[in-house]
Amino acid sequence: MPVKLSVRAESIQPSAIRRYFDVPKDVISLGIGEPDFSPPPCVTAAAIEGLKNGETHYTANLGLSELRHKISDHLYNAYGVRYNPEDEIIVTVGCSEALFLALAAVVNPGDEVIVVTPCFVSYQAAVQLASGIPVEIPCLIENDFDLDVEAVEAAITPKTKAILFGFPCNPTGAVASREALTALTDLALKYDLALISDELYDQLVFSGEHVCAPSIPGAFYRTFLVGGFSKNYAMTGFRIGYIAGPKNLLNGAYKIHQYLIMSAPTIAQLGAIAALDHGAEDAARMRDEYDRRRKLLYRTLNEFGLRTAEPKGAFYIFPEITSTGMTSERFADRLLNEKRVALIPGNGFGKGGEGFVRISYATAYEKIEAALERIGDFLRG
Ligand SMILES: Cc1ncc(COP(=O)(O)O)c(C=O)c1O
The missing domain is CATH 3.40.640.10 (Type I PLP-dependent aspartate aminotransferase-like (Major domain))
Structure with missing residues (x-):
């Protein structure tokens, strides 16, 4: 008989968002919640x-x-x-x-x-x-x-x-x-x-x-x-x-x-x-750059007509996508397959996340600009 796992191990669900992390090279990833900077x-x-x-x-x-x-x-x-x-x-x-x-x-x-x-x-x-x-x-x-x-x-x-x-x-x-x-x-x-x-x-x-x-x-x-x-x-x-x-x-x-x-x-x-x-100066430099990216995303997502609360901290923005008629997963899957942009469906973050997607701005400004163009195309159909 094979060894049975504990109830504890069995009851833990695999992370729903892992599959959006390892993406091919032509994909612009706004998925990963990890700074793109090196430490000071x-x-x-x-x-x-x-x-x-x-x-x-x-x-x-x-x-x-x-x-x-x-x-x-x-x-x-x-x-x-x-x-x-x-x-x-x-x-x-x-x-x-x-x-x-x-x-x-x-x-x-x-x-x-x-x-x-x-x-x-x-x-x-x-x-x-x-x-x-x-x-x-x-x-x-x-x-x-x-x-x-x-x-x-x-x-x-x-x-x-x-x-x-x-x-x-x-x-x-x-x-x-x-x-x-x-x-x-x-x-x-x-x-x-x-x-x-x-x-x-x-x-x-x-x-x-x-x-x-x-x-x-x-x-x-x-x-x-x-x-x-x-x-x-x-x-x-x-x-x-x-x-x-x-x-x-x-x-x-x-x-x-x-x-x-x-x-x-x-x-x-x-x-x-x-x-x-x-490390304070380096940390402040990174923070300023995140802020620049944050402003670009907040402005552009609102221009696209996606309801978005102003993100005041961390390096994520969480627009609502219900106006597209898609679920969070459908939106993320289609954007990935059709426009080669990875972001994370909101339902992976627990109750209240369905109907939203998470965009991480721990990614270069130019990549965010390019990704936003593709998202704009996607929304216009
Ligand atoms: C809110 C929050 N808490 C904790 C962690 C885990 O942090 P660490 O990498 O220091 O273990 C993360 C990582 O993404 C996080 O976003």
């Missing part, structure tokens, strides 16, 4: 230097002390939230590990976790891997994809344990308002829930302000803040993220991290220190 030169230099100096061993389980101090300072300087680098921050393998640690630290089997959608494709699976049940609550275009706190409250049951959300948002580009985050915090206090705030794109905000969830009065003691270096500094392959939280919550995450991972890659941690020390 100081980052690669620090990693190479580390290798030359024999920095090839484990670090402390929590991560290099210097990096934790710098992350703590960054969060304090940018948002006024203070985490003790000795026991309130763990350096993780990407933001992905941080998300899993937060969930695994608070979710018991059968607990419900409200997942704010449309969202990063891993959220639902991460809840399931932590033995929880994802309950998807969509944000609406009518509300610029801001948090729908009333809908979240209506979904709360005695089994609800946590609310998982990510702003700036992949895939909508929305930035949560202070008002909505304050109302969400009030809910967490009223119903005794944990908040898990994915702020991986915190420095990629073009319009309005990024509000750090734990900086909202009352939120700190029930919030896991997760973030990292993948997007802000174009360091996806370095695999460095972090989780921050009050000591009692963070200790739960720490116990899991120390057995699961031991420590994040050492030379990548050195790269992250360099990013915080010297």
